[in-house]
Each structure stands twice: as C-alpha cells, then as structure tokens.
Amino acid sequence: xxxxxxxxxxxxxxxxxxxxxxxxxxxxxxxxxxxxxxxxxxxxxxxxxxxxxxxxxxxxxxxxxxxxxxxxxxxxxxxxxxxxxxxxxxxxxxxxxxxxxxxxxxxxxxxxxx
Amino acid sequence: xxxxxxxxxxxxxxxxxxxxxxxxxxxxxxxxxxxxxxxxxxxxxxxxxxxxxxxxxxxxxxxxxxxxxxxxxxxxxxxxxxxxxxxxxxxxxxxxxxxxxxxxxxxxxxxxx
Numbered sequence: 001x002x003x004x005x006x007x008x009x010x011x012x013x014x015x016x017x018x019x020x021x022x023x024x025x026x027x028x029x030x031x032x033x034x035x036x037x038x039x040x041x042x043x044x045x046x047x048x049x050x051x052x053x054x055x056x057x058x059x060x061x062x063x064x065x066x067x068x069x070x071x072x073x074x075x076x077x078x079x080x081x082x083x084x085x086x087x088x089x090x091x092x093x094x095x096x097x098x099x100x101x102x103x104x105x106x107x108x109x110x111x112x113x114x
Numbered sequence: 115x116x117x118x119x120x121x122x123x124x125x126x127x128x129x130x131x132x133x134x135x136x137x138x139x140x141x142x143x144x145x146x147x148x149x150x151x152x153x154x155x156x157x158x159x160x161x162x163x164x165x166x167x168x169x170x171x172x173x174x175x176x177x178x179x180x181x182x183x184x185x186x187x188x189x190x191x192x193x194x195x196x197x198x199x200x201x202x203x204x205x206x207x208x209x210x211x212x213x214x215x216x217x218x219x220x221x222x223x224x225x226x227x
Contacts, residue, residue: 040219043158045216100146100165102148102163105158106157108157
C-alpha cells in the first residue's frame with residue numbers, strides 16, 4: 001500500500017491564482033481530512049469528509065473548498081490564493097468514523113503564495 | 115470546541131536523561147489522545163496513543179499517562195537518544211469524533227550530546 005499520497009510536494013502561486021492540492025489513499029479509509037501547519041501553530045483542521053459525497057468544515061475553512069466523489073480521493077481547492085494561505089498542507093485519513101481510530105498523514109504540500 | 119495546550123514549547127535534555135511533555139485539554143468528552151513526532155520537513159508520525167479506558171500505556175522507551183479527572187496527559191521518553199530530537203505534538207479528539215483532532219502547538223525536543 002502507498003498509504004496517503006499528496007501532490008504536488010511544492011507549489012508557488014501568485015495572489016489571486018487558483019489551484020487544487022491532490023490527496024489520495026489506497027487503504028479504503030472512510031474518513032479523510034485536510035490540515036494546515038503554520039510555524040508555532042501546530043496543525044489546524046480545514047475540512048473533513050466521512051465518506052463519498054459528505055464533507056464538512058473544520059476550524060479554518062475560509063478560502064478552501066473540498067469535494068469527495070470517491071472513497072480514495074479528497075482534493076483541496078484554493079479558489080483565489082492569498083499570502084495568508086502560505087503554509088504546509090497535510091492530508092490525513094483513518095479507517096473508521098470513530099474518533100479513536102489511528103490517523104495517518106500524507107507527506108505534505110508546501111505552498112507559497114506571493 | 116476542543117482546546118489543547120502543550121508545554122513546554124522547547125525542551126533541551128542531556129542524552130540519556132528523561133524528557134516529559136505535558137498537555138491539557140478542555141472537552142471532557144474527548145476519549146482519544148495520540149502523540150505525533152515530526153522531523154524537519156517530514157510528515158507527523160504517530161508514536162503512541164492512549165484511549166480513555168486506560169491510564170497509562172508504554173512502548174519501550176516511550177510512555178503516555180492520562181488523567182481524565184484533571185484533563186491532562188503526558189508523554190515520557192526515557193534514556194533519550196540523538197534520534198529523539200524532533201518536534202512532538204499532542205492531540206485530542208472532540209467528543210463526537212467525526213470532526214478530527216485538535217493539536218497542541220508542539221514541543222521542540224533537543225537532545226544534547
């Protein structure tokens with residue numbers, strides 16, 4: 001199993017540009033989520049999904065959209081990038097919907113918005 | 115929602131000594147408390163976790179203790195080694211579980227040779 005994969009690894013955008021960060025998992029996990037990590041802030045939840053067709057907002061959802069058309073994929077869209085969205089983005093998944101299941105992280109995408 | 119506080123933000127210990135990192139949480143319904151280790155430029159990796167039906171869990175040199183009454187949990191690393199140098203994050207789930215983990219802000223552990 002590849003586990004949780006993310007593309008791209010690095011990305012530089014100009015203010016106002018849009019882009020999609022890709023996330024995929026091959027473990028047949030129901031639950032997937034996106035976090036952003038900023039220096040000194042830990043990881044903060046952006047959006048999550050409990051299954052195909054179902055998404056919900058986390059702690060910091062503004063400026064981001066998600067969709068879940070398949071169990072495997074959970075892309076994160078930035079509609080109009082802003083410098084405040086410069087961060088490292090991690091996708092994560094876990095097997096079940098119970099909050100006690102182990103969560104696995106992807107390798108991350110480092111995004112810079114100029 | 116859940117709030118997780120983590121201390122200290124930086125911890126420097128001599129190689130071979132023990133290190134302790136402490137976290138408190140606010141949601142009394144939280145029942146899952148993982149600890150992640152993150153090396154520079156890498157993803158967070160789960161090193162140990164505890165569920166609220168136990169008070170302590172050990173895995174070789176690493177242990178976690180949980181006090182549900184006081185709403186705090188701690189990571190203990192014994193006989194520290196240079197490869198233990200990293201940033202460590204504690205986390206807690208929200209009571210319902212569906213909306214993910216809330217993380218502490220991290221502890222930078224430095225092992226002095």
